[in-house]
Amino acid sequence: MTLGAPANSLEAKQPDVDNGLDVPDPSQYFSREYLQLEWERMWPRVWLLAGVCSDVPEHGDYITFAVGHEEMIIVRQADASIKAFYNVCPHRGNRIALNDRGSVAQFTCTFHGWQFHLDGKLKCITDEHTFSPSLVKSRPPLSELRCETLGGIVFVNMDGKAPPLKEALGLPAGYIENYEIDKMRVVHHVRTQWAANWKTGIDAFYETYHLPYVHPQTQGVMEDFSQYDLYPNGASRMIVPLCVKSHRIPDQSSVDAGLRFMMHDAGMKPEEFNGTAEQVRAAVQRSKRARARRLGLEHYEKFTDGQLTDSWATGLFPNVQMGMHPEGVFIMRFLPHASDPEIFYYETLILYRHVDDPNYTVPAWMGLPPGTDVTGDTRPSRKDVPPGDPPGLGDVLDQDAELLPVVQRALHSRGFRGPLWGDQEQRVRHFHRELDRYVKMEK
Numbered sequence: 082m083t084l085g086a087p088a089n090s091l092e093a094k095q096p097d098v099d100n101g102l103d104v105p106d107p108s109q110y111f112s113r114e115y116l117q118l119e120w121e122r123m124w125p126r127v128w129l130l131a132g133v134c135s136d137v138p139e140h141g142d143y144i145t146f147a148v149g150h151e152e153m154i155i156v157r158q159a160d161a162s163i164k165a166f167y168n169v170c171p172h173r174g175n176r177i178a179l180n181d182r183g184s185v186a187q188f189t190c191t192f193h194g195w196q197f198h199l200d201g202k203l204k205c206i207t208d209e210h211t212f213s214p215s216l217v218k219s220r221p222p223l224s225e226l227r228c229e230t231l232g233g234i235v236f237v238n239m240d241g242k243a244p245p246l247k248e249a250l251g252l253p254a255g256y257i258e259n260y261e262i263d264k265m266r267v268v269h270h271v272r273t274q275w276a277a278n279w280k281t282g283i284d285a286f287y288e289t290y291h292l293p294y295v296h297p298q299t300q301g302v303m304e305d306f307s308q309y310d311l312y313p314n315g316a317s318r319m320i321v322p323l324c325v326k327s328h329r330i331p332d333q334s335s336v337d338a339g340l341r342f343m344m345h346d347a348g349m350k351p352e353e354f355n356g357t358a359e360q361v362r363a364a365v366q367r368s369k370r371a372r373a374r375r376l377g378l379e380h381y382e383k384f385t386d387g388q389l390t391d392s393w394a395t396g397l398f399p400n401v402q403m404g405m406h407p408e409g410v411f412i413m414r415f416l417p418h419a420s421d422p423e424i425f426y427y428e429t430l431i432l433y434r435h436v437d438d439p440n441y442t443v444p445a446w447m448g449l450p451p452g453t454d455v456t457g458d459t460r461p462s463r464k465d466v467p468p469g470d471p472p473g474l475g476d477v478l479d480q481d482a483e484l485l486p487v488v489q490r491a492l493h494s495r496g497f498r499g500p501l502w503g504d505q506e507q508r509v510r511h512f513h514r515e516l517d518r519y520v521k522m523e524k
Contacts, residue, residue: 091256092320092385095310100507100514104499110278110492115520116422120149123399123519125239128249130401130414131155131228132235133432135266136182136460137163141199144182146237149419153226154178154188155235156199165228165237166201171221181463188223197223233263250397251314257395259383262410265432266457269449271464272428273472275482277489279400279417279425283512285481285488286394286402286413289321290505293329295484296477300327301339307394309507315398315515317508323446324362324390334358348372348440365390373407376436381407392446396508398515409433409443423489427482429474433457448475 086092109115131146132155143156145168152168154177168176175192187204188197196204201223206212227238229246234257236246243249275282285291292305299305305327307319324343326333334357341351347365356364366386373381381389384407393405404411410432418424433443435457443449454461466472472482491497502510 086385086387090385091253091259092387094308095312098311098507098511100311100510104501105513105517107492107497107499110281110489111422113420113422116417116420118520119417119516122522123516124148126243126519126522127240127399128229128236128238128243128246129399130234130397130412131165131237133265133267133412133430134163134230134233134235134263135432135457137235139184141186142182142184143178145178145180148416151239152176153237154223155228155237158199163228163230163235164200165226165235166223167226169224170195171223172206177223182460201225232257232260233265249314251312251316252395252397253312255383257405259380260405260407260410261380261434262432265409265434267430267460268433268443268453268455268457269431270429270461271466271472271474272426273466273474273482274468275425275427276423276486277425278422278492279415280513280516281485281489281492282415282425282427283396283400283402284500284506284509285485286415287317287319287396287508287512288506289319290503293327295480298476300330301337302326302343304328306505309505311507311511315396315512317396317511319394319508320387321392321394322362322387322390323392323444324365326358332358336361342445344368346442346445362390369407372438372441376438376441378407378436392444396512398512404447406444407434408441409447411443411447427472428463429478446477448478 129148131153132144136144137155137157140157140159143154146153146155154166154168155163157163168178170177170190170192172190172195173192175190177188177190177197179191187199194207198204203220203222206217209217227241229236231246289305289307292299302323304322304325307321310318312318324340336354336358340358340361344351344354344361344365347368349365349368354364366389369389370381389407395403395405397403400415402413412430412432414428416426416428431443431447431449433455435455442455472479474482
């Protein structure tokens, strides 16, 4: 779908990319050997979204981030920079930070009391006189890994040879920065465990082809023909038009309850709207821009009208998708199980730029629970949903959680010979082409 965006804008349709028509072997979704190749050849080489800058606002604030068998500490330094270290003591391998986040003046190992400065340097060895000087003369620090930030997001990389973050992400300049995520705060954080391969999750969320059949309730408020754009290094995007009806609905004129809700969400009074359904999207855009000017939100001037309504579902290789809006950003991470290729962790964060106006909030599709504290004064704890419990992520995401284990089981069938991706699944093929490039590399 072409949205008619200005040719030189970030919203403009990107040139098509020929990723071929290969049909991959289904075993990559359940093979332990393939999982091991991913751990050896891909995960250590790529930039990973480890957190957001607003979670470490002050000197000594830290968060932890885990992927597979590795865990990292991300900590704010005295000069306001952010560093990342493997969460492991160089003495005997104990975890240094035992909580998801916190604030400390130093790191102290709970096993034998070794102490480390926040820059990772060794501060004190308990009973150092009992160690051979030659054994500890190097003053073993915490092991540091690469850490860079972009637009309020923290990324880490375990590979000293990987290109710089901006180059590796593959997105145009300003794409992320314009949203000023550094001024947003996490207001909701949930992690659930799904009985599927992490790529089964990526595949489902990288297209809107399935919306009419898995999420039919969305047809009254969004178009399922999205604009798909492919960028270098596996990055991609789909622009999902909101505040419109799906082209599959015969009645394109009447304004139903879903569209009225979206108008209300934008600060409009639906009862005063006299236009047709085809005119709702533009009316919402005008309303949001006027509201932003009234509230002094200057960053709205960086966005096209389409960005004020539509969801820019942006994929960062290998395992992140972000639903991007001026009011807030919905980050989802697909984190593989360390050893079981048919389990992954689906983690979601809702970030919101608080405005003291009751009519201003994140888009309703994000599923922010009623009554959530959105002031940003208190960072909510991550909610870990026990395996088997309903995820409670809202109707749409709960439907995905129910579907994917069914898909995963079917991938084992002798009757399935590999996925046949069409044009509406071009982001999926683009992702797998980049993954193949890493998996086929030598160590």
